[in-house]
Amino acid sequence: MKQNSSNGSNEEFNNFVVEDIVVNKETSHDTGEYNEIQITNGLIPNAEEESSSSSDSTSKAVSIGSLVSISIGIGGIVIGTIVGVSTSVLFLNDESIIGISQAKCFFELSNINYEEINIQLENGEGQVIELVDLFPTDINNQYVASFYNLTPNSTYYLQGLNSNGEEVSLGEINSFTTLDVPTYEIDIDTSLYDKANGQYDLTFIIDNPNGYHIEALLVCENDRTLNQHLLSIEGIYQFSLPNILSSYRLELYQEDFLVGQTTFSDYEGMNIVDGTVEIGISYLDMGLTYGEIDITQISAFVEEVNNPSERIDLEAGPDGPTLFLRNYSLLPDTNYLLKITDLNRPTFTYFTYQFNTLPIPNYEITIDDSNFDVINGVYNLTFIIDNPNGYDIDANLICLNDETLNKTDLFTSNTLDLTLPILHSSYRLDLSQEGYDVGSSRIFSYCTPMSVMQNSVEITSTSFACEVDLGDVSIDQIGAYLQLNDEPSDELELEIVPIANTNLISLRMEGLVSNASYTLKIRDNSRLTLTYLTYTFNTLA
Numbered sequence: 121m122k123q124n125s126s127n128g129s130n131e132e133f134n135n136f137v138v139e140d141i142v143v144n145k146e147t148s149h150d151t152g153e154y155n156e157i158q159i160t161n162g163l164i165p166n167a168e169e170e171s172s173s174s175s176d177s178t179s180k181a182v183s184i185g186s187l188v189s190i191s192i193g194i195g196g197i198v199i200g201t202i203v204g205v206s207t208s209v210l211f212l213n214d215e216s217i218i219g220i221s222q223a224k225c226f227f228e229l230s231n232i233n234y235e236e237i238n239i240q241l242e243n244g245e246g247q248v249i250e251l252v253d254l255f256p257t258d259i260n261n262q263y264v265a266s267f268y269n270l271t272p273n274s275t276y277y278l279q280g281l282n283s284n285g286e287e288v289s290l291g292e293i294n295s296f297t298t299l300d301v302p303t304y305e306i307d308i309d310t311s312l313y314d315k316a317n318g319q320y321d322l323t324f325i326i327d328n329p330n331g332y333h334i335e336a337l338l339v340c341e342n343d344r345t346l347n348q349h350l351l352s353i354e355g356i357y358q359f360s361l362p363n364i365l366s367s368y369r370l371e372l373y374q375e376d377f378l379v380g381q382t383t384f385s386d387y388e389g390m391n392i393v394d395g396t397v398e399i400g401i402s403y404l405d406m407g408l409t410y411g412e413i414d415i416t417q418i419s420a421f422v423e424e425v426n427n428p429s430e431r432i433d434l435e436a437g438p439d440g441p442t443l444f445l446r447n448y449s450l451l452p453d454t455n456y457l458l459k460i461t462d463l464n465r466p467t468f469t470y471f472t473y474q475f476n477t478l479p480i481p482n483y484e485i486t487i488d489d490s491n492f493d494v495i496n497g498v499y500n501l502t503f504i505i506d507n508p509n510g511y512d513i514d515a516n517l518i519c520l521n522d523e524t525l526n527k528t529d530l531f532t533s534n535t536l537d538l539t540l541p542i543l544h545s546s547y548r549l550d551l552s553q554e555g556y557d558v559g560s561s562r563i564f565s566y567c568t569p570m571s572v573m574q575n576s577v578e579i580t581s582t583s584f585a586c587e588v589d590l591g592d593v594s595i596d597q598i599g600a601y602l603q604l605n606d607e608p609s610d611e612l613e614l615e616i617v618p619i620a621n622t623n624l625i626s627l628r629m630e631g632l633v634s635n636a637s638y639t640l641k642i643r644d645n646s647r648l649t650l651t652y653l654t655y656t657f658n659t660l661a
Contacts, residue, residue: 206230206231207230207231207232208228208229208230208231208232208289209227209228209229209232209237209280209288209289209290209291210227210228210229210290210291211225211226211227211278211290211291211293211294212225212226212227212228212262213293213296216296218296218297218298218299219298219299219332219374219375220270220272220298220299220300220301220302220374220375220377221268221269221270221271221272221298221375221376221377222266222267222268222270222375223266223267223270223276223296223298224264224265224266224267225239225264225265225266225267225278225296226257226262226263226264227239227254227262227263227264227265227290228261228262228263229254229261229262229263230261234254234255234256234263235253235254236282236283237254237280237281237282237283237288238251238252238253238254238280238281238282239251239252239253239254239265239278239279239280239281240278240279240280240281241267241276241277241278241279242276242277242278242279243271243274243275243276243277244274244275244276244277249267249270249276250267251281252265252266252267253265265278270298271298272298272299272300272301272377273297273298273299273300273301274297274298275295275296275297275298276295276296276297276298277294277295278290278294278295278296279294301374301377301379302374302379303379303380304326304327304328304334304355304372304379304380305326305327305380306324306325306326306370306372306380306381306382307324307325307326308322308323308324308325308382308384309322309323309324309325310322311323313386315364315386320360320361320364321358321359321360321361322358322359322360322361322384323356323357323358323359324336324356324357324358324359324370324382325355325356325357326355326372326380327355328352328353328354328355331353331354332353332374333351333352333353333374334351334352334353334355334372334373334374334379335349335350335351335372335373335374336349336350336351336352336357336370336371336372336373337349337370337371337372337373338350338357338359338368338369338370339368339369339370339371340361340362340363340366340368341366341367341368341369342363342365342366342367342468342469342470343362343363343366343465343467343468343469344467345467346362346363346366346468348362357370363468364386364387365387365389365412365413365468365470366385366387366468367383367384367385367387367389368383368384368385369381369382369383369384370382370383370384387411387412388411388412389411389412389413389470389471390408390409390410390411390413390443390460390470390471391408391409391411392406392407392408392473393406393407393408393409393442396442396444399475399476399477399478400477400478400511400553400554401452401453401477401478401479401480401553401554401556402448402449402450402451402452402477402554402555402556403446403447403448403449403450403477403554404422404434404445404446404447404450404456404458404475404477405444405445405446406444406445406446406473407439407442407443407444407445408442408443408444408445408460408471409441409442409443410438410441410443413470415436415438415443417462417463417464418436418460418461418462418463418470419433419460419461419462419463419466420433420434420436420445420458420459420460421433421434421458421459422434422447422450422456422457422458422459423456423457423459424451424454424455424456424457425455425456425457425474426455428457432447432449432450433447434446434447434458435447445458448554450477451477452477452478452479452480452556453476453477453478453479453480454476454477455474455475455476456474456475456476456477457472457473457474458471458472458473458474458475459471459472460472480553480556480557480558481553481558481559482558482559483505483506483507483513483551483558483559484505484506484559485503485504485505485549485551485559485560485561486503486504486505487501487502487503487504487561487564488501488502488503488504489501489502489566490502492566494543494566497543499539499540499541499542499543499566500537500538500539501537501538501539501540502535502536502537502538503515503535503536503537503538503549503561504534504535505531505534505535505536505551505559506534507531507532507533507534508534510532510533511532511553512530512532512553512554513530513531513532513551513552513553513558514528514529514530514551514552514553515528515529515530515531515536515538515549515550515551516528516549516550516551516552517529517538517540517547517548517549518547518548518549518550519541519542519545519547520545520546520547520548520563521542521544521545521546521650521651521652522542522545522647522649522650522651523649524649525541525542525545525649525650527541540566542650543566543567543592544567544569544591544592544593544650544652545565545567545650546563546564546565546569547563547564547565548560548561548562548563548564549561567591567592567593568591568592569591569592569652569653570588570589570590570591570593570642570652570653571588571589571591571653572586572587572588572589572640572653572655573586573587573588573589573624577657579657579658579659579660580659580660581632581634581635581659581660581661582630582631582632582633582634582659583628583629583630583631583632583659584602584627584628584629584632584638584640584657584659585626585627585628585629586626586627586640586655587619587624587625587626587627588600588624588625588627588642588653589623589624590623590624590625591623591652593652595616595618595625597644597645597646598616598642598643598644598645598652599613599616599642599643599645600613600614600615600616600625600627600640600641600642601613601614601640601641601642601643602614602629602632602638602639602640602641603638603639603641604633604636604637604638605636605637605638605639605656606636606637612629614627614628614629614640615627615628627640632659633659634659634660634661635658635659635660635661636658636659637656637657637658638656638657638658638659639654639655639656640653640654640655640656640657641653641654
C-alpha cells in the first residue's frame with residue numbers, strides 16, 4: 121500500500137506493504153483461519169468498529185473530519201496500525217479576497233483530494249448562483265474558488281459538496297459579503313507642473329489603505345487616442361499630460377465600477393460668442409473666441425451625424441478675437457456635427473457643436489382686409505404669418521393679370537402690409553425662405569373678373585364666336601385680340617359688340633385656319649401688359 125500523499129501535506133503515516141503480510145487467501149494460512157479486511161470510505165476499520173461500519177459508511181462524520189484507528193492482523197494477532205488520520209475542509213474567511221463583484225475564497229484541505237470537492241454559492245434567498253471547482257494555490261493544502269459578476273454589498277453563502285453531491289462542512293464561517301461601490305476623493309498634486317517651462321506632470325492621489333487594485337484612466341477630452349491608464353494599489357497615479365491644449369478627466373475604476381473622477385484644465389479654448397449662432401434651413405453662422413489656439417493650424421467643417429463621410433468645409437475668418445464660421449449649402453432638417461480639428465493631427469479636436477438645420481416650414485397665411493376701401497381707391501391689405509423666431513421670409517405678391525406688377529418684400533415679423541397695384545386683377549401671395557417655397561395663399565380678388573359664357577361659344581373650322589361677361593371692367597378700356605399660337609407675333613383684333621341691357625359683349629372672327637390653336641386675349645387699352653381674360657381653343661378640322 122502506497123503512502124497517502126495530500127499535495128505536499130505535512131502529515132506522516134506508518135509505511136507498510138500489504139504483500140508482505142497477506143499474499144492471497146489460499147496460501148497465507150488454512151482456509152477459514154483468517155480475518156477479513158473491510159474497506160469503508162477509504163479507511164480500514166478494526167474489529168471493534170466492524171459491526172457499525174455498514175451504517176456509518178455513508179455518514180458525513182466518517183467521510184469528512186473523523187479520527188480513525190485501524191488494525192490489521194492474521195489469526196487475531198495485530199501486526200500493523202494506522203492512527204490519527206484527520207480529514208477536513210475549512211473556509212479561510214480572513215484570508216479570502218472579497219471585492220465589489222468578485223470573490224476569491226480560500227480553503228484549507230487535509231487528507232482530501234481537492235478534485236472531489238466543489239464549492240456551491242448561494243444568495244441570501246437560498247438560490248444557487250454557481251457551482252465551481254477548487255484549484256491549487258502556491259501554499260500547501262490551500263485551494264481557491266473564484267466567483268464573478270456578483271452584486272455589490274450583498275451576502276453570499278458557501279456550501280461544500282463532495283463527489284457524491286453530499287454536503288461537506290466548511291467550518292464555523294460559511295458566508296461573505298461583497299463590498300459596496302466606494303467613492304474616492306481625488307487630490308491633485310501640481311508641484312511638478314510648470315506650464316511656462318513646458319512641464320506638464322500631475323500626480324493624482326487617493327486614500328486606498330486596503331490596497332485594492334484601482335485603475336486610473338486619464339481621458340484627453342480633445343483627443344481620446346491620447347488617453348493613458350495606470351493600475352495602482354498604493355493610490356498614487358503620476359501622469360504627464362500629452363498636450364496642454366485640452367481638458368482632462370481622471371476616472372477611477374475598481375472591478376469596472378466607476379469609483380471616482382475629477383477634471384483638470386489649464387488652457388483657454390474655443391467658446392461660442394453669445395448671440396452669434398444662427399441656424400437656418402440650409403445655413404449655419406456662428407462666432408467663436410479662439411483663446412490660445414493657433415487658428416492658422418485648424419480645419420473647420422461639418423459632417424452629417426448619420427453619414428460622417430459627408431464632410432462640408434466651413435468658411436472661417438477672424439475678426440479681432442472672434443472667429444466667424446459659416447456655410448449656406450447645408451441640407452434641410454439634417455443633424456450635423458461641427459468640428460474644428462488640428463491640421464497636423466486630425467484626431468485632435470478643439471471644438472465640437474451638434475446642431476440640426478430647420479425643416480422646410482409651411483406658413484399659413486391669413487388676409488386682413490379691414491383697411492381695404494374700393495370707393496376711395498385704398499387697396500391696402502395686411503397678411504398675417506406666424507413667424508415668432510423672426511426668420512427672413514421673402515413675400516412675392518403675384519398679379520395674375522399683369523406679371524409686370526408683381527411685388528417682392530422681405531419681412532421678419534408676423535405681419536406684412538401690402539398695397540395692391542391695381543384693382544382689376546386676381547392675386548396670390550407666395551412665401552419663400554432661403555430659396556425654399558414655404559407657403560402660398562389662395563387666389564384672391566377684390567373685383568369681379570371677366571369670364572367667357574360657355575354656352576355661347578361657337579367654333580367651326582374657320583370661325584369663332586362667344587359672349588363675355590365684363591365683370592367690373594369698363595368696356596371703354598379694353599381691346600380683344602385673337603392670336604394664332606403657332607405664330608404668336610400675328611394677332612387679329614376682334615370687333616367688340618355690346619349686348620344691350622346686359623354686362624355682356626359679343627365677339628366674332630371669320631377666316632381662321634382650320635385645325636389650329638388660338639388664344640383669345642382681352643387687354644387694357646392703356647396698359648397692354650394687363651390682360652383681363654385669356655381663353656384658348658382649337659378650330660375644327
